[in-house]
Amino acid sequence: MLIGQEVLRIMDLEKSFGQRVVLKKLTLTVRQGEVLVVVGPSGCGKSTLLRCLNGLEPVNGGQIVFGGQYLTDPQTNWSQIRQRVGMVFQNYELCPHLTALENVLLGPVKVQKRKKTEAMAKAEHWLTRVDLWDRRDSYPRQLSGGQKQRVAIVRALAMDPEIMLFDEVTASLDPEMVREVLDVILNLAKEGLTMIVVTHEMAFARAVADRIIFMDDGRIVEDSAPEAFFRAPATERARRFLNVFHYDDIHAPNPAKAEPSKDANATKAEPSKDANAKAEPSKDAAKDAAEGLGPAKGGGAP
Amino acid sequence: MLDSALSVFRMGRNMARLMEGLGVTLEISLLAVALSILLGVPIGLLMASRSLLAKRSLRLYLEFIRVMPILVLLFLFYYTISKFWNVNLSAMTVSILVFTLWGTAEMGDLVRGAVTSLSRHQWDSGRALGLSETQVSFYVVIPQAARRLLPGVINLTTRMIKTTPFVYFINLPDLMKVGQQVVEVSGFRNPLASVWVYGFIFLIYFVICYPISVLSRRLERRWHN
Ligand SMILES: Nc1ncnc2c1ncn2[C@@H]1O[C@H](COP(=O)(O)OP(=O)(O)OP(=O)(O)O)[C@@H](O)[C@H]1O
Ligand SMILES: [Mg+2]
Numbered sequence: 001m002l003i004g005q006e007v008l009r010i011m012d013l014e015k016s017f018g019q020r021v022v023l024k025k026l027t028l029t030v031r032q033g034e035v036l037v038v039v040g041p042s043g044c045g046k047s048t049l050l051r052c053l054n055g056l057e058p059v060n061g062g063q064i065v066f067g068g069q070y071l072t073d074p075q076t077n078w079s080q081i082r083q084r085v086g087m088v089f090q091n092y093e094l095c096p097h098l099t100a101l102e103n104v105l106l107g108p109v110k111v112q113k114r115k116k117t118e119a120m121a122k123a124e125h126w127l128t129r130v131d132l133w134d135r136r137d138s139y140p141r142q143l144s145g146g147q148k149q150r151v152a153i154v155r156a157l158a159m160d161p162e163i164m165l166f167d168e169v170t171a172s173l174d175p176e177m178v179r180e181v182l183d184v185i186l187n188l189a190k191e192g193l194t195m196i197v198v199t200h201e202m203a204f205a206r207a208v209a210d211r212i213i214f215m216d217d218g219r220i221v222e223d224s225a226p227e228a229f230f231r232a233p234a235t236e237r238a239r240r241f242l243n244v245f246h247y248d249d250i251h252a253p254n255p256a257k258a259e260p261s262k263d264a265n266a267t268k269a270e271p272s273k274d275a276n277a278k279a280e281p282s283k284d285a286a287k288d289a290a291e292g293l294g295p296a297k298g299g300g301a302p
Numbered sequence: 303m304l305d306s307a308l309s310v311f312r313m314g315r316n317m318a319r320l321m322e323g324l325g326v327t328l329e330i331s332l333l334a335v336a337l338s339i340l341l342g343v344p345i346g347l348l349m350a351s352r353s354l355l356a357k358r359s360l361r362l363y364l365e366f367i368r369v370m371p372i373l374v375l376l377f378l379f380y381y382t383i384s385k386f387w388n389v390n391l392s393a394m395t396v397s398i399l400v401f402t403l404w405g406t407a408e409m410g411d412l413v414r415g416a417v418t419s420l421s422r423h424q425w426d427s428g429r430a431l432g433l434s435e436t437q438v439s440f441y442v443v444i445p446q447a448a449r450r451l452l453p454g455v456i457n458l459t460t461r462m463i464k465t466t467p468f469v470y471f472i473n474l475p476d477l478m479k480v481g482q483q484v485v486e487v488s489g490f491r492n493p494l495a496s497v498w499v500y501g502f503i504f505l506i507y508f509v510i511c512y513p514i515s516v517l518s519r520r521l522e523r524r525w526h527n
Pocket of ligand 1: 017044
């Protein structure tokens with residue numbers, strides 16, 4: 001993967017909700033084609049960070065520079081910026097009264113004012129890639145969670161964004177649907193789309209990331225290559241965080257270690273167990289394995 | 303039989319008077335329903351807003367209207383308030399006023415419900431696509447809120463129409479009142495007069511309310527697919 005010039009620079013970013021400081025002088029740079037995976041305990045500010053980047057949350061201090069433009073400037077034309085920064089949420093948030101295709105066309109037609117035929121061609125291209133072109137006339141409630149999330153990803157991609165933000169896009173999915181969504185993201189990464197991915201799927205993080213950002217309590221605690229982060233995290237805090245995803249075998253001979261982790265975060269770790277089994281191969285291996293561009297076995301009918 | 307029925311409606315100005323009564327009923331209903339929807343939307347949005355003052359005072363207004371029988375409100379405005387402030391409000395004005403006060407409160411609560419039940423995330427995802435606030439309202443929020451509102455609004459509309467005969471008590475000659483007068487006058491010559499007249503009125507209310515509920519069911523079904 002060719003990592004190019006700087007796309008996004010975040011400097012001393014500060015964000016509070018009332019008295020509560022959620023992002024504490026956060027500094028980060030993202031380059032063209034880079035896949036940044038942000039991990040960290042619940043409540044550490046991952047979602048808030050993403051939401052600051054496309055102006056869903058106003059910031060309290062610091063600077064965000066995107067494509068040479070200062071987003072912290074109060075004059076920022078957010079509608080224009082948001083066309084270039086795609087975002088996908090945990091709960092899909094498709095419009096329930098619009099079909100899959102209409103959802104995808106919403107941005108290009110209403111925001112970008114593109115010609116219908118041009119927008120349509122683009123929608124067909126992307127929906128075909130995620131194996132959902134034949135489901136284009138379905139309403140969100142007629143689609144499975146994984147299918148909805150793929151439509152949501154396509155909806156953002158249809159605007160030709162320069163960077164994509166994914167906020168725990170598999171957290172609401174049944175385990176068997178996680179893979180089809182992660183495969184789509186993996187393929188986008190392989191093609192060199194710049195993105196910031198927040199996830200609790202550690203195996204996926206390892207496979208897709210060029211860099212892992214570990215956040216804790218509103219700060220970036222570690223910023224390292226995935227192999228280094230997962231093999232030997234530099235900080236005690238990251239080690240403890242990663243431990244949550246590791247289950248001791250209760251049948252192990254050592255009785256002292258027989259208790260499963262009782263950490264409050266333990267529930268969050270649940271899905272990663274299956275993910276571990278599925279996505280163990282390294283990024284390139286996984287990317288090569290994924291033939292074609294859509295999810296491995298398509299979503300089929302629900 | 304038919305003769306007996308026709309004679310009631312043919313006698314004097316009976317039919318014309320019934321139609322005038324229907325006119326009064328329709329005028330109150332249409333005006334009050336239209337005004338309630340028009341005023342209820344902003345009231346509902348205020349009730350869903352962050353302003354605590356607006357929320358509390360509107361809640362109080364809603365509760366007050368809810369616990370108060372319509373008849374009491376009609377009397378209050380027609381006899382008490384007009385005497386007290388020495389303003390002369392016609393029975394028609396009072397009726398429209400009271401029905402609008404009631405309808406606005408109920409409509410406001412419906413709008414509040416529809417708007418607050420839409421998750422904040424729908425706003426976020428619309429904005430994240432680059433839609434402006436107005437576009438999000440127009441393409442994302444209003445179509446969904448309207449779908450949620452429809453059953454409640456239809457229910458409120460028919461309830462308001464069905465409640466209009468209460469204006470009888472402040473001597474407004476609506477359909478019901480006129481019907482009763484016609485029956486009183488024709489009753490001793492035609493013992494079946496009450497059957498024909500009230501049957502006719504029943505039919506009229508049915509003809510007004512039934513299509514509204516059919517329309518609503520149609521829309522709901524269409525929106526569901
Ligand atoms: N709109 C808001 N108003 C007040 N506090 C908020 C708001 N949004 C987030 N917070 C607080 O900010 C902190 C960071 O929240 P954020 O959602 O960014 O965490 P997160 O890292 O995404 O967590 P999770 O992994 O659970 O999604 C939390 O303590 C949260 O309670
Ligand atoms: Mg989050």
